[in-house]
Amino acid sequence: MTFDLKRYRDQLSQLVAQPSVSCADPNWDMGNKPVLDLLATWLEERGFSAEILPVPDKPNKFNLIATKGSGSGGLVLSGHSDTVPYDDNRWQSDPFELAERDGKLYGLGATDMKGFFPAVLAAIDALSDRPLKEPLIVLATADEESSMSGARALADQGHPRGRYAVIGEPTELRPVRMHKGIMMESIRVRGSSGHSSNPALGHNALEAMHSVMSELLTFRGELQARYRHPGFAVDLPTMNLGCIHGGDNPNRICAECELHFDLRALPGMDNDELRRAIDLRLRPIAERSGTDIVLSELFAGVEPFEEPETSELVRTCERLTGQSAEAVAFATEAPFLQSLGMQTLVLGPGSINQAHQPDEFIDIGQLAPSVDILCGLIEQLCINPDSKG
Numbered sequence: 001m002t003f004d005l006k007r008y009r010d011q012l013s014q015l016v017a018q019p020s021v022s023c024a025d026p027n028w029d030m031g032n033k034p035v036l037d038l039l040a041t042w043l044e045e046r047g048f049s050a051e052i053l054p055v056p057d058k059p060n061k062f063n064l065i066a067t068k069g070s071g072s073g074g075l076v077l078s079g080h081s082d083t084v085p086y087d088d089n090r091w092q093s094d095p096f097e098l099a100e101r102d103g104k105l106y107g108l109g110a111t112d113m114k115g116f117f118p119a120v121l122a123a124i125d126a127l128s129d130r131p132l133k134e135p136l137i138v139l140a141t142a143d144e145e146s147s148m149s150g151a152r153a154l155a156d157q158g159h160p161r162g163r164y165a166v167i168g169e170p171t172e173l174r175p176v177r178m179h180k181g182i183m184m185e186s187i188r189v190r191g192s193s194g195h196s197s198n199p200a201l202g203h204n205a206l207e208a209m210h211s212v213m214s215e216l217l218t219f220r221g222e223l224q225a226r227y228r229h230p231g232f233a234v235d236l237p238t239m240n241l242g243c244i245h246g247g248d249n250p251n252r253i254c255a256e257c258e259l260h261f262d263l264r265a266l267p268g269m270d271n272d273e274l275r276r277a278i279d280l281r282l283r284p285i286a287e288r289s290g291t292d293i294v295l296s297e298l299f300a301g302v303e304p305f306e307e308p309e310t311s312e313l314v315r316t317c318e319r320l321t322g323q324s325a326e327a328v329a330f331a332t333e334a335p336f337l338q339s340l341g342m343q344t345l346v347l348g349p350g351s352i353n354q355a356h357q358p359d360e361f362i363d364i365g366q367l368a369p370s371v372d373i374l375c376g377l378i379e380q381l382c383i384n385p386d387s388k389g
């Protein structure tokens, strides 16, 4: 297969030129439709039928589902269309103008992960004269970098449906079949204030929080004694107490205190169960201290993800890349696509080391190999799905 770098660069420069930052901070947050419009046009030119679907309750946010061929199986190639914010003055060149230097293409989202889509287009072009026995679906989602609202909406709505899904996050072309979950939670303790000279005049929220923190650390110890997964560099579930705010004056009984923490669960653990377990452990502290304690999520969380070693998609990707599937330290949309019943795996060009920072780039050396792998996937899962190469 010959790889047309010029076409790749043209397409990527157009995608990069359309800002699509997603961010919990509304001052940064932008819509993603211009990126999807470009992709829809290119895919329609290649015989796909494209649908741009609004994300409920998120004005200006959309998912794109573009389908070619029909059947009950098929392959979804998925990427997110948004990027993180950027530090304008720390970039050597304009983040929205693709620049080539030293065998690298620089631009916001070049590696994470607008650069995946032109690689998909190149694979589609390379196989354009081969009829598909099973559908090929290109999915581009909204808000992966912030709330994952795009993938959440798809999981709720029950589409797209294929037998397999590959998410092209930057893994340096190594197949990734697992990652931890993420929960970010807040615990707010409300007591009542009073003169510090007499503790009976109030209910001290800071002291109650002290018990809350001890309880959390005990719970963490129990989880770490119970769960371990050798596939991960940090092979235990982790919990980080990240920030705390409370009180105002040494001579006032502290009425309010709030703690934020994260919890990264291993595959086999369940976010909702963890939340319930924590909540149960807070009840006796509230009772004892005469305070009100409320646990709430800071964002909706992402479940841990694991695709079995034995799954056909894992085997196929290991064969095509010559590498065994491994774990990564970042979360992806994989659990949402997997919840739709698809064998799911993460595999794409570029490195996470260049993501989320100034002078983000994708290494040109990764592009032709990524197109070869994508061609292999389409060939084996959509063109010749019956031959188990």
Ligand SMILES: [Zn+2]
Residues within 6 Å of the ligand: 080, 112, 113, 144, 169, 170
């Ligand atoms: Zn990403």
